[in-house]
Amino acid sequence: MGTGRNRMIIAVASGKGGTGKTTVAANLARVRGDVTLLDCDVEEPNVHLFISGEPQGEPEVVSLLVPEVDESRCDGCAACSNFCAFKALAVLDKRVLVFAEMCHGCGGCARVCPQGAIREVPKRVGVVETMGAGGVTVVQGRLDVGVAMAPPLVRAVKAHIPKTGDAILDAPPGTSCPVVATLRETDFVVLVTEPTPFGLNDLKLAVEVVRELGLPFGVVVNRADSSDDRVTTYCREASIPILAEIPDDRRVAEAYSRGELMVDALPEYRPLFEQLYTDIVRLLQNPLIAGVARASCPCFMGGTPMPRGALQGPHC
Amino acid sequence: MSAAIQECVIISGKGGTGKTSVTASFAVLAAGRAVLADCDVDAADLHLVLTPKMITKADFKSGNEAVIRSEACTGCGTCVELCRFEAIRCVRRPDGKTRCEVDPIACEGCGVCVRFCPGKAVDFPERLCGEWMFSETRCGPMVHARLSTAAENSGKLVATVRQEARRVAEERGLPLIITDGPPGIGCPVIASVSGADRVLVVTEPTVSGEHDLERVLKLARHFVIPAFVCINKWDINPEMTERIEQTARKMGATVAGRIRYDRAVTSAQRAEQAVVEIDAPSAEDVRAVWRQMGFE
Ligand code: SF4
Ligand code: SF4
Numbered sequence: 001m002g003t004g005r006n007r008m009i010i011a012v013a014s015g016k017g018g019t020g021k022t023t024v025a026a027n028l029a030r031v032r033g034d035v036t037l038l039d040c041d042v043e044e045p046n047v048h049l050f051i052s053g054e055p056q057g058e059p060e061v062v063s064l065l066v067p068e069v070d071e072s073r074c075d076g077c078a079a080c081s082n083f084c085a086f087k088a089l090a091v092l093d094k095r096v097l098v099f100a101e102m103c104h105g106c107g108g109c110a111r112v113c114p115q116g117a118i119r120e121v122p123k124r125v126g127v128v129e130t131m132g133a134g135g136v137t138v139v140q141g142r143l144d145v146g147v148a149m150a151p152p153l154v155r156a157v158k159a160h161i162p163k164t165g166d167a168i169l170d171a172p173p174g175t176s177c178p179v180v181a182t183l184r185e186t187d188f189v190v191l192v193t194e195p196t197p198f199g200l201n202d203l204k205l206a207v208e209v210v211r212e213l214g215l216p217f218g219v220v221v222n223r224a225d226s227s228d229d230r231v232t233t234y235c236r237e238a239s240i241p242i243l244a245e246i247p248d249d250r251r252v253a254e255a256y257s258r259g260e261l262m263v264d265a266l267p268e269y270r271p272l273f274e275q276l277y278t279d280i281v282r283l284l285q286n287p288l289i290a291g292v293a294r295a296s297c298p299c300f301m302g303g304t305p306m307p308r309g310a311l312q313g314p315h316c
Numbered sequence: 317m318s319a320a321i322q323e324c325v326i327i328s329g330k331g332g333t334g335k336t337s338v339t340a341s342f343a344v345l346a347a348g349r350a351v352l353a354d355c356d357v358d359a360a361d362l363h364l365v366l367t368p369k370m371i372t373k374a375d376f377k378s379g380n381e382a383v384i385r386s387e388a389c390t391g392c393g394t395c396v397e398l399c400r401f402e403a404i405r406c407v408r409r410p411d412g413k414t415r416c417e418v419d420p421i422a423c424e425g426c427g428v429c430v431r432f433c434p435g436k437a438v439d440f441p442e443r444l445c446g447e448w449m450f451s452e453t454r455c456g457p458m459v460h461a462r463l464s465t466a467a468e469n470s471g472k473l474v475a476t477v478r479q480e481a482r483r484v485a486e487e488r489g490l491p492l493i494i495t496d497g498p499p500g501i502g503c504p505v506i507a508s509v510s511g512a513d514r515v516l517v518v519t520e521p522t523v524s525g526e527h528d529l530e531r532v533l534k535l536a537r538h539f540v541i542p543a544f545v546c547i548n549k550w551d552i553n554p555e556m557t558e559r560i561e562q563t564a565r566k567m568g569a570t571v572a573g574r575i576r577y578d579r580a581v582t583s584a585q586r587a588e589q590a591v592v593e594i595d596a597p598s599a600e601d602v603r604a605v606w607r608q609m610g611f612e
Contacts, residue, residue: 016359017499018332022524043500044330044531046524085379085427106400106426145531148471148503173331173499174358177468180421197585198336198361205359208465212421228586250552250577257553259523 008166010280011040011186013210014193015202017173020222020246021192023256024276025170026050027263028190029136031273036162039140040182041172042126042153048140049259053133060129062141062156063122064105064149069096073117080109080118101148126153128160150178158182175209183210188280189217190243195228203231207240218243218283220276241283244276321485323478323493324609325355325512328519329528331499334548335518337581339496340365340590341602346611347455350492353481354460355474355508357446362496367588368451368458376446376461376473379425382418388437389415395429395438404429424468446473450480457484471507474498478508492611501531509539514609516544516572517564521556529560533567543569546605550574573605 012025022039026047029037039047067080067089076094088102089109100123110118126143141157143150150172158181161167171182183189189210193203203219210217219235224245235242246252246262246269255265263270326342328335339362343352354362382403384395391414396404403422408414418429418438430438445468448461459481463470481493495512498504509515515536519525529545536543545564550557561571580596592599606612 016332016361017330018328043502044524044528046330046527049523049527083427083431085425104424104426106424106428107398108426108428108431111398111428112431145501145534150502175465176358176463176470184422196582197364197588201361201364202359205465212465228582253549253552253577257520257522257525257556 006164007162008188008281008284009161009169009186010166010188010190011169011171011183012190012192013171013179013183013206014173014191015175015204015206016198019192019194019199019202020220021173022046022050022170023222023262024190024192024220024246025168027261027269027273028277029168030261030263031270032166032168032277033135034165035135036137036139036160036165036167038157038160038167038169039138040154040157040169040178042141042143042150042157042178043172045140045142047138047170048131050261051133051136051138053131053136053138056130056132056137059127060156061124062126062128062153063124064103064152065107065120066100066103066105066123067098067109067118068121069098070117070119071095073115075115077114079112079114083108083112101146104149105152125149128153128156130160151181154178154181175205179209180213183213183215186215188284189215190220190280191217192220192222193231194223195221195225195231197230200231200234204234207238216283218280221245223248243279244272246272321482321491321493322514323482323495323512324514324516324611325495325497325509326516326518327497327505327509327532328499329501329517329532330524331359333518333520333525334575334581335499336361336365336496337585337591338516338518338546338548338575338602338605339494341592341599342494342606342611343453343455344590344592345603345606346492346494349490350456350494351481351485351488351490352453352456352458353477353493353495354458355477355504356496356498357461357463357470357473357477357504358498360460360462362458363451363460365585365588365590366453366455366458368449368453368460370449370451372450374448375444376448376463376476377442378445378472379443379468380427380440381420381423381425381443382427382429383439383441384416384418385437385439386415386417388435390435390437391415392434395433398428398432400428401426443467448473448476448480450484456490457488459484470498471503474504474507501528501535505532505535506539509536509541511539512541514544515541516546516605516609517569518546518548519560520548521550521553521560523556526556526560526563529563530567533564533569537568544572544605544609545569546572546575548575549577551577570608572608573601575601575605
């Protein structure tokens with residue numbers, strides 16, 4: 001990508017929910033104004049509770065291709081169920097049962113069936129909704145209840161990242177597949193944590209993920225107070241930049257509990273988020289960092305990506 | 317014997333509501349009577365308070381991953397076309413030959429490339445997805461686990477942890493299992509609550525807490541498990557607390573109590589202690605919840 005970037009994709013993530021990830025993403029979007037805010041926490045999308053807006057168009061239905069068996073052709077050979085790595089197919093009394101909620105949509109069963117009896121049909125997994133809220137466009141994915149297959153929906157949300165203009169992604173909490181699906185191909189990751197032992201433990205897990213993905217990143221400490229410097233010490237020792245510290249302010253918690261954005265309820269916090277945005281841009285313009293994010297990086301092809309953090313130099 | 321074992325799972329809807337702190341206090345209150353299970357395998361924290369001494373450790377393997385043997389790969393690109401997860405990339409080497417490689421993070425382990433590679437160049441080894449541990453703590457035996465980064469199938473690891481915890485409870489004749497559940501409402505949560513005797517939902521009086529509570533309670537109802545709700549930091553927003561309690565009752569859950577906003581929760585964490593082990597104002601609230609759930 002280099003320095004001539006005409007858009008920037010920032011993901012906000014954390015090793016665990018409840019650290020203030022959505023708060024950071026939504027407030028950052030609000031101070032930035034002209035930006036697309038994508039809620040990739042498709043299991044429990046929460047962004048709309050803080051920034052609501054007018055729906056733009058009909059929700060887009062997202063589906064996954066799952067097998068459908070033509071019983072007139074199927075002879076019950078079980079080639080499909082033997083193939084399926086996710087136990088989404090079973091053959092009982094020469095009849096194929098499809099457990100669509102287990103299916104990853106790999107298409108393998110249709111390919112291995114010697115009778116050509118399997119056809120792939122779309123199965124709904126959730127919706128993507130778009131809302132306009134002032135200058136901010138909010139895009140959120142919502143997984144249907146009882147559906148476990150988040151990554152396809154995350155990819156559908158990410159398909160709404162604009163070609164030009166900045167995007168902010170609110171990632172799902174944790175370190176599993178949907179998080180990775182969110183973080184891939186972003187330019188910068190903001191990891192939100194708390195200055196507590198739990199917060200530090202969860203931060204370390206999140207750092208492992210972004211390092212494995214080879215993405216530049218920095219940390220925002222939420223509910224910061226002066227009584228515990230373990231997170232700061234860890235960041236310093238691991239050369240991770242601390243981008244901002246949001247003080248432990250009961251008024252912030254109260255505003256949050258009412259679903260109000262911090263920068264709206266407590267305007268004195270606006271400069272903090274404006275500065276955060278500026279700092280991320282500045283970090284990304286640093287040539288040592290700018291080139292790291294992209295898939296063109298040959299290190300990523302070796303099977304075991306090299307660990308590297310935001311402040312490490314050119315590595316390739 | 318096993319029918320008599322009672323399993324209580326503490327969950328939260330969204331994370332960060334104080335679920336693990338409450339679990340740790342329960343572990344202390346049940347010391348000597350319970351096996352502890354940490355099913356929050358994605359971001360386990362209970363060990364930070366209970367400081368377990370590990371006795372045994374085992375690999376957790378689940379599924380497979382594709383690995384292309386580069387000497388057998390002809391660079392035909394069939395796998396790249398077939399893989400629906402964009403997990404394979406081909407690169408031209410300096411010697412002019414094209415070779416394909418699998419990105420282990422993106423590979424979902426479906427096996428399509430393995431089956432359809434014309435040169436049979438793709439291996440499909442088992443995937444190491446984490447590990448689980450059996451330990452001793454000051455409150456009793458503990459089973460916990462760690463999922464590898466970006467691994468899938470935490471539901472299966474959760475099931476493994478619960479199964480082991482039950483085995484230990486049977487072996488030692490302990491009547492209780494106290495389980496720290498995963499956040500959310502997805503597959504790992506389902507794996508952690510199905511077949512449990514009681515769930516406690518720890519929530520906060522926030523719009524998102526309210527939003528998530530309904531989904532979690534639906535889940536509990538679906539699995540016909542008696543559900544209890546307690547509101548942590550209730551005094552941050554008393555009206556919202558009222559509202560959440562009403563919703564909880566309407567959905568057939570029992571309100572087990574309110575826990576006040578208390579900075580000592582963090583000091584307890586720093587001291588590797590449960591809230592009920594230090595002189596914290598909210599300790600009394602947590603004890604009341606424990607009593608409400610009928611554990612005394
Ligand atoms: S498409 Fe793949 S995952 Fe789905 S049933 Fe067929 S083989 Fe299994
Ligand atoms: S096993 Fe499936 S997901 Fe993995 S690389 Fe092969 S085709 Fe892609």
